[in-house]
Amino acid sequence: MNNSNKKMLEEELWSPVNEFLIDQGYTVRSEVKYCDISAVKDNELIVVELKRSLSVDLLVQAVNRQKIADSVYIAVPKPQKMIGNSKWKNICHLIRRLELGLILVSFNDDKAFIEIPIHPETFDRKKSQQINKKKRTNIIKEINERNGDYNIGGSKGRKLVTAYRESSIFIACCLELFGPLSPKKLRELGTDPKKTTSILSKNFYGWFKNIEKGLYDLSEEGKKELKDYEKLAHYYYKRINNINTKESNGDTKSCD
Structure with a gap:
């Protein structure tokens, strides 16, 4: 059964993200000091916050996790219609601006798919302004x-x-x-x-x-x-x- 459009619970996001990080060689633990998922490899700490949808509260929570982690990702169900439109592009820009990562989770025939369109990296504001110099x-x-x-x-x-x-x-x-x-x-x-x-x-x-x-x-x-x-x-x-x-x-x- 194709349930890609079903409203996912945060707990349903946990399993595919957890397995993905384990496959990448991380030691993964859940609900450590209020972090949904914490993963360590070679002393690098990654924190992933799971939510059913993108929100200001989620972004605030993720930014606060940057105080303790080397990299922070937010994991949400993959939107069905938003991807590619101007609103989605603006959201992705904000995520990059906050130096966060984005994990998208989807299901098809009960099989989970993980996409990571954005990895956390230092945001180059001068480069961004140069690209948008004409505007x-x-x-x-x-x-x-x-x-x-x-x-x-x-x-x-x-x-x-x-x-x-x-x-x-x-x-x-x-x-x-x-x-x-x-x-x-x-x-x-x-x-x-x-x-x-x-x-x-x-x-x-x-x-x-x-x-x-x-x-x-x-x-x-x-x-x-x-x-x-x-x-x-x-x-x-x-x-x-x-x-x-x-x-x-x-x-x-x-x-x-």
Whole structure:
């Protein structure tokens, strides 16, 4: 009978892990000083903590075992669906970050299978940062390109004000104040010199409309959406009104 999906008890994890360590030449003892499994070989002490699932409590328990053991593993049933997805990858990163090992136990036709995807080893934080250097650069770039903090940390279901959205709002404010403008004129008003044309042509938010070649205006959707960003729009209206420009296709609005 295939019982790989059956909910395993901690005691059921014990036997295959215990036998695996014995096969590796370790002297194994169970429940020594509150450690689920303790194994010794050549004066190297390994501790394994058994649990039915990964949890913060398990990680805390395992980290505490690092005070006494050379290596600490956590042993859990192998997840049926999680392996390979982003959540699982993040969990594995945390386990590596804590310098723990991971043992996965599964059963098929009453035969146990042991997998060890992670062994305890020193975590190289500098190497990790080097691998993720592009992500770090993108975060710093995004911070520097935003003009203020218009989001609420931890919020869900809200439209985030990204640097791209800020640039789009800036363009929308210019069109709202002056009417139809060309990308060149928008850049003269201070919009992003590299992104303005792309933002208008791609029209990701549906805020703009191309009324003729090289001339753009604000769509009805854009006018409606702009009201949702009153604080940021006010900032850009003031910024635009401070620019000395004699050319205008429409009346400017007061910022007061």
